[in-house]
């Protein structure tokens with residue numbers, strides 16, 4: 094019998110085609126928004142979580158600057174490796190004489206950095222903090238060997254130094270970030286460097302020759318090939334490997350031409366999230382050059398400006414306790430630094446993503462409610478229009494409940510149709526959307542997640558939304574006095 | 583037997599009250615072709631609705647099979663309409679977006695019968711009123727007489743004990759009207775209670791019971807069995 098009522102409802106929808114379609118369209122828009130936003134949101138989340146999975150949740154990194162929230166935030170934010178700041182000198186693509194004077198305008202120096210930020214922001218205090226923090230960082234270094242003894246939960250520890258060096262090739266020159274991992278570090282923590290995936294050439298063969306591995310974007314910018322020569326801090330190096338692209342967006346792409354402008358820095362100061370930026374700086378290898386620490390400590394000694402210590406927690410040891418132990422150990426070494434677990438970073442980012450998702454979901458919900466109101470209006474009009482029909486149904490023996498079900502089916506079906514079409518359209522939209530959004534969200538490539546739950550959820554929900562919107566009109570219809578209903582025109 | 587006892591119906595129109603029925607007592611028997619006549623506004627339709635469980639009287643009782651129909655719940659009244667009563671209206675009252683066959687089968691669907699059974703029975707019923715070849719037409723594609731025959735087929739589909747017709751020939755030409763009346767007249771011979779409201783004096787001649795209403799009261803009541 095339900096099936097027969099179902100057919101009757103279908104006929105009714107068909108018999109008032111234009112208005113039905115307009116109503117369905119209203120639901121469709123809402124469902125499309127929900128599907129697109131949810132599938133993209135889930136896709137982004139999964140992609141981000143996968144990144145942390147790749148790095149490993151057993152890793153605690155020690156950010157060089159203490160105090161996760163105050164001065165440190167800005168300092169690390171501004172100084173985070175991987176912000177691609179020093180590329181600016183190359184952006185003109187025109188040969189210019191090597192600039193070894195770090196105070197030259199337009200290139201990197203802590204002082205310029207501070208001024209730029211101060212000028213852009215008008216916030217001298219932050220700039221001062223930043224400069225101080227950078228100086229402190231430059232002089233701080235943890236003894237990883239000692240750390241491993243102090244904190245027995247740790248099974249591995251290594252330090253990744255980062256320097257900003259004047260770099261010149263035959264055709265161009267400027268300042269670039271040079272990371273200096275040790276051979277041991279590469280063996281243990283390549284995951285932190287996005288896998289240190291060599292696309293061309295090979296990794297370091299030995300620690301005797303002046304070898305350099307170049308990040309994907311740097312290689313492109315400097316037009317480097319395997320075997321090319323490059324001067325780092327006036328010392329000649331040979332390119333032995335080029336890394337594959339990390340797929341991450343240049344952090345400063347939003348600012349002017351990917352360069353470290355005052356504006357870009359101010360943005361980082363305002364929005365920077367220390368753990369996130371440190372980690373992204375590490376995993377984004379695209380703008381860096383890599384020189385073995387064993388080599389760098391001989392030829393580039395004394396120029397280290399920042400170092401991040403990476404540790405791995407042994408199987409099963411509780412992360413938070415280990416973190417406390419590390420903090421204590423740092424104190425004992427009279428160094429500065431803040432341990433941050435990958436889990437914390439993941440949580441922080443997930444929190445942000447969750448917030449964004451909530452906002453988007455609210456917007457989608459509003460769209461859905463608007464669709465529901467439209468449906469309610471259509472059903473209300475339908476009841477008015479079909480009053481006589483209701484009278485007929487009742488005169489041939491329809492119960493109030495049957496009239497109610499008939500109208501609920503009617504509106505539910507319209508909701509369901511909107512839901513099905515919205516599902517299709519939303520899926521298409523999210524596939525297209527990921528293409529556009531992927532890079533700008535900084536998560537590289539990711540696919541929207543449209544699983545069985547989303548599909549069933551949307552279909553059930555749109556039917557229920559339709560039926561609910563029809564409840565009031567349907568109830569009114571069912572309660573009509575048959576004689577009055579028959580008298581209607 | 584359907585027996586109405588001192589039935590009153592008062593409509594509240596804001597301040598004013600309209601007394602449509604002012605105490606009507608009437609007994610309708612199976613095999614009887616009963617006819618109600620009266621001027622417009624005399625309460626004929628109201629009486630039909632009350633007798634057919636389509637409306638409840640303000641006072642009085644309507645007894646059928648030992649039950650007072652006026653005390654039933656809305657759902658019970660729906661079930662009485664479904665199983666015991668077939669209505670035929672002046673305006674035919676077919677569902678516009680259903681075919682003749684679907685219209686006729688509708689009461690069966692509402693009783694939970696399968697679509698297959700309903701359409702088989704509906705086909706028989708249409709056959710009975712001579713419309714087998716019109717079963718897939720929508721009401722708008724049928725003539726008035728054809729529509730009324732579809733309506734009669736529908737009223738018969740549940741094999742009700744009584745057929746109530748409110749001016750069934752009001753919109754039809756004389757010839758067509760006569761055929762419809764013959765159909766209804768025949769139903770009385772099938773052991774059904776048949777009550778027809780009409781303005782047409784010719785019908786009076788066919789009636790076993792002729793009731794004349796005036797201002798909500800029975801002005802005259804004649805048993806005309808002699809005529810038959």
Ligand SMILES: Nc1ncnc2c1ncn2[C@@H]1O[C@H](COP(=O)(O)OP(=O)(O)O)[C@@H](O)[C@H]1O
Pocket residue numbers: 593594595600601602620621622623624625626627628629
């Ligand atoms: N729903 C209603 N509300 C108010 N008055 C009504 C209603 N239905 C009928 N009436 C009034 O009741 C009286 C009887 O109406 P009705 O039974 O339709 O008469 P008839 O069918 O004999 O023309 C009329 O005066 C009519 O105006």
Ligand SMILES: [Mg+2]
Pocket residue numbers: 626627628748
């Ligand atoms: Mg009338």
